[in-house]
Amino acid sequence: MDHLADASNQNSQPQTQISHLALDIGGSLIKLVYFCRYSDSCRDDYDDDELRSQNDSLCSKRGNSRPVLEGRLHFAKFETSKINDCLEFLRSMKLRIGGFHESTAPLSDKIFIKATGGGAYKFADLFKEKLGVSLDKEDEMECLVTGSNFLLKAVHQEAFTYLDSQKEFVQIDPNDLYPYLLVNIGSGVSMIKVDGDGKFERVSGTSLGGGTFWGLGRLLTKCKNFDELLELSHQGNNRVVDMLVGDIYGGTDYAKFGLSSTTIASSFGKAISDNKELDDYQPEDVSRSLLRMISNNIGQISYLNALRFGLKRIFFAGFFIRGHAYTMDTISVAVNFW
Numbered sequence: 001m002d003h004l005a006d007a008s009n010q011n012s013q014p015q016t017q018i019s020h021l022a023l024d025i026g027g028s029l030i031k032l033v034y035f036c037r038y039s040d041s042c043r044d045d046y047d048d049d050e051l052r053s054q055n056d057s058l059c060s061k062r063g064n065s066r067p068v069l070e071g072r073l074h075f076a077k078f079e080t081s082k083i084n085d086c087l088e089f090l091r092s093m094k095l096r097i098g099g100f101h102e103s104t105a106p107l108s109d110k111i112f113i114k115a116t117g118g119g120a121y122k123f124a125d126l127f128k129e130k131l132g133v134s135l136d137k138e139d140e141m142e143c144l145v146t147g148s149n150f151l152l153k154a155v156h157q158e159a160f161t162y163l164d165s166q167k168e169f170v171q172i173d174p175n176d177l178y179p180y181l182l183v184n185i186g187s188g189v190s191m192i193k194v195d196g197d198g199k200f201e202r203v204s205g206t207s208l209g210g211g212t213f214w215g216l217g218r219l220l221t222k223c224k225n226f227d228e229l230l231e232l233s234h235q236g237n238n239r240v241v242d243m244l245v246g247d248i249y250g251g252t253d254y255a256k257f258g259l260s261s262t263t264i265a266s267s268f269g270k271a272i273s274d275n276k277e278l279d280d281y282q283p284e285d286v287s288r289s290l291l292r293m294i295s296n297n298i299g300q301i302s303y304l305n306a307l308r309f310g311l312k313r314i315f316f317a318g319f320f321i322r323g324h325a326y327t328m329d330t331i332s333v334a335v336n337f338w
């Protein structure tokens with residue numbers, strides 16, 4: 001989901017027949033996936049030869065005589081607070097042409113869209129009122145685990161480790177996948193112990209998640225959107241804001257207990273001990289410190305839960321990460337530190 005297009009910025013509307021559509025309506029973001037059958041316009045859409053050949057081979061007949069739908073999956077996202085943009089986008093997709101008809105249902109209930117996330121409940125009436133469609137609700141944890149199991153087993157080079165800027169793909173043996181801890185970092189964070197297909201338990205979670213980074217970051221830095229805040233964090237130095245062990249110990253380590261002088265002793269702690277005015281703190285340093293605080297906290301809680309249940313592998317997912325190197329590095333350091 002790294003390259004999820006921001007559909008609100010897309011002028012082009014889907015020109016071909018949409019045959020499947022599903023939504024995940026979370027606290028921060030609406031994620032949308034739809035399948036677009038091939039037409040010439042859809043094929044011409046590719047600007048990447050490798051992607052074109054991958055998708056073509058996925059869609060060709062694979063040795064057996066089973067017909068395979070020829071087309072392409074599209075992904076898009078909207079901020080949940082801008083749900084009206086999402087409804088407008090869906091309206092533009094000519095929903096009735098596609099495969100949403102339930103022939104046995106009464107006329108008014110004929111169109112269904114698969115939807116998960118809390119918003120599938122919260123916005124069900126709005127979808128009915130604005131688009132005349134019913135949301136066919138699926139449980140978000142079940143979807144998450146099913147999707148995760150599928151990707152880990154079916155997609156080569158899906159999972160990777162990340163430390164010190166080194167990305168290494170993990171070879172998953174489908175017979176040695178379970179149990180594992182799935183940490184989904186969305187607005188909030190869910191921690192799920194996965195024991196097999198359809199066998200899972202939500203063992204923990206934390207409210208300090210992606211929504212906290214975005215929300216608190218917005219309050220502290222006046223950034224207008226998530227990407228701006230994240231971009232800012234690239235340029236910052238958290239040591240201006242965080243109190244390090246060395247700040248407390250006069251520049252030295254607290255080696256007896258494995259705490260180096262550069263370990264964060266107290267996130268944001270330096271802001272209390274300075275004579276600086278609030279305006280003297282740079283938004284990029286604040287943003288960096290916030291990202292570290294949240295990522296560290298998630299890494300620590302995840303590690304402790306893995307320990308609690310004797311799980312040897314933790315998979316981190318959710319839109320907060322988005323392949324962002326510094327976020328992944330911080331989470332890895334936190335897991336290794338504790």
Ligand SMILES: Nc1ncnc2c1ncn2[C@@H]1O[C@H](COP(=O)(O)OP(=O)(O)OP(=O)(O)O)[C@@H](O)[C@H]1O
Nearest residue numbers: 026027028029186187188210211214226318319320
């Ligand atoms: N472009 C973006 N716009 C908004 N948030 C983004 C963006 N990119 C990454 N994020 C982060 O992703 C988080 C949302 O992740 P995700 O979509 O997985 O969760 P959600 O489904 O909205 O939340 P939940 O599952 O808790 O209901 C945001 O809170 C934010 O921290």
Ligand SMILES: CC(C)(CO)[C@@H](O)C(=O)NCCC(=O)O
Nearest residue numbers: 118187188189190204205206207
């Ligand atoms: C409430 C959900 C499950 C919605 O996706 C998610 O935001 C979450 O797991 N929040 C963390 C809640 C907690 O365990 O503190």
